[in-house]
Amino acid sequence: MKQNAIIFPKEYLPGATDNFCSNELIVKNISIEKVWKNLINPFLWPLYYKNSSDINFKNKEDRELYLNVIFNFKTFGFPISAKVIEFHPPENNQPARLAWHGWSEGNEESKIDVHHAWLIENLSHNRLRILTQETQNGNPAKELAQTKPNPMINGHQDWLDGLINFSKK
Template sequence: MTTQNAIDWPEEYLPGTGDNFVSNEVTVAGATAANVWRHLVGTSEWDGCYDNVADISFPQGGGPELKDDLVLSFGTFGFPPLDAHVVEFASPVEGVPGRLSWTAKQDGTLEERLDVLHARPVEDLPGGRVRILIQEARIGHPAAAPAGERPTPMLDGHQAWLDGLASASK
């Protein structure tokens, strides 16, 4: 039996308690967590895997490689660039999954405010497979309306990012 790792959720982002939550997952043969990780933490690789990200910058310096406590800014899903902060960063090592999470915030009026936790464990599985998971919890008015749309833009957008990562990592 294989046990798969889960995300450690801070209470304020607990799935099911906010305005929008999605979970996407892909399992890929012929890739490794280390190779997926390279494409995931190297922001200069993002546009080759995902066309829904723009204007990546590092307002406090650093980058383009993500690391613990890094502040970055990027646009996605039609939002103006969001201020993001890496809150969990652990590269995968044999037997231990990689873990990456960031928060992102958009200030403004009550109708404009958005608070996000985006989390990604990446782990090797038996048989030369790798599991890539994206889960995201959003709080705020801009998150609520898209949650009811079908197809769900956030779910479809994250699947496109997973598919791009999987393809680039093989």
């Protein structure tokens, strides 16, 4: 069975940006719908991902992510504004896809620009694959890329592990 891939806008292609991280889990006996529900509600993120806080939406009545929604959160010490640019719930046996363009305001030294994407797909034998990848541009991204251990790889693995454990409840 061919596995799907993240779709990157040209300006955010991995290898052409200042930083890239990729994390993936394949697990058994978990519902794609439950994982999706827990991912698209950013107010749940701090319950399973300690590196996420201060979530709010531009439209204060919004409670979940959807195409073109603008939201804010804090992660890795950066206040991030984000706009969802890809949103495909799990339907018709197609993979679920979620991606946002995120940015942090600042001067040339402190601003960061990111593309963060998620792909969730059912695999054979009752397995579920979750892939998350992020590309980044800016001086903070260059610093993160050189840091060992890599805080992006480790942080996103915590996010994946937390999402799976939270979704099993």
